[in-house]
Amino acid sequence: MRGLVALAAALSIAIPAWAQDRPPIEPIEITARAIKSFKIGSDERNLGPLEFVGGLELSSSADDLGALSAFRFLTPGGNFVGVADTGFWFYGKIVRDGEKPVGVANFRMAQMTDAKGNPVTKKWEVDAEGLAVRGDDVYVGFERRHRIVSYRMEPGDRTVETGAVDFLVPANELRQNRGFEAIAFAAIDGPNQGAMIAVSEKSLDKAGDIFAAVLSGPNKGIFTVKRSDAFDITDSAFLPGGDLLLLERSFSMATGVGMRLRRIPGDLIRGGAKAVDGPILFHADMGYQIDNMEGMDVWKRADDATMISLISDDNHSILQRNLYLEFVLRED
Numbered sequence: 001m002r003g004l005v006a007l008a009a010a011l012s013i014a015i016p017a018w019a020q021d022r023p024p025i026e027p028i029e030i031t032a033r034a035i036k037s038f039k040i041g042s043d044e045r046n047l048g049p050l051e052f053v054g055g056l057e058l059s060s061s062a063d064d065l066g067a068l069s070a071f072r073f074l075t076p077g078g079n080f081v082g083v084a085d086t087g088f089w090f091y092g093k094i095v096r097d098g099e100k101p102v103g104v105a106n107f108r109m110a111q112m113t114d115a116k117g118n119p120v121t122k123k124w125e126v127d128a129e130g131l132a133v134r135g136d137d138v139y140v141g142f143e144r145r146h147r148i149v150s151y152r153m154e155p156g157d158r159t160v161e162t163g164a165v166d167f168l169v170p171a172n173e174l175r176q177n178r179g180f181e182a183i184a185f186a187a188i189d190g191p192n193q194g195a196m197i198a199v200s201e202k203s204l205d206k207a208g209d210i211f212a213a214v215l216s217g218p219n220k221g222i223f224t225v226k227r228s229d230a231f232d233i234t235d236s237a238f239l240p241g242g243d244l245l246l247l248e249r250s251f252s253m254a255t256g257v258g259m260r261l262r263r264i265p266g267d268l269i270r271g272g273a274k275a276v277d278g279p280i281l282f283h284a285d286m287g288y289q290i291d292n293m294e295g296m297d298v299w300k301r302a303d304d305a306t307m308i309s310l311i312s313d314d315n316h317s318i319l320q321r322n323l324y325l326e327f328v329l330r331e332d
Contacts (some may be wrong), residue, residue: 010043030103068295070235093110110159123168124144125142139196147164148165149163182201197213197214201232210227225277231248231249255286275329293323294312306328310326
């Protein structure tokens, strides 16, 4: 119960001269405990359209590990980049034994900097929640001071701020701690022609639905996602066929933490659309190995299987956990 209360409360290569004083990259030793069974007390791996592959509970003696909000793989199921809502970048690699994740290697963190390369330490300035990657360009969605900012990844785990993205939704419609948790790029050959799609966590219109936007292309404009069953959106990723997968979280003192995956048909996503919705692929409660699930990515395994990877945000609470979970999505 104490853990639930805590969650409720917290829900070198040459660089320019001005960047020489950037915060150092901090290597962090990660201890990974294997999660072999996703459903507590059961070895069942088939979960509707999902198959549990494996998971990890991550811990470290380093104070900065935690608050992991979003991540994207730079290589399929291997190297990744992510953001923590305490204002850090993080990097690493999933270690595997065959197909199963067994550890995390070369994990490191770096404090976020402003456009001049100065470290930013004020929480309300760097409450990073959403992440999208295209080539060497990364985009971060921030809450509290709402914005989507573009960065360029450079050698040596350095990032340079390169601009801001117009997120279309009126700033006064974005709730202070319920902004853009989910940003993702649509498929180039899909109906939104590679546009960035931004979905807020719980910024609601007058009908009680969730503000979102297509930020460019032929379908550019604001739309809404239907909110149901007290779930809020914590991340998104596009499936290979063009549908949008939403990671959602719920919390109550009576039932604890919940997570679910909802699939939104890609052809419904367009400016002006109201209360778009889709089927629930999976719903997990505290009978499963979950925590405050915040980050998700979709990738293709070498055998062409569609993979879904999730991470949790421990809110830097000793009563919560940093989890990495991995599933196969069966399309048959």
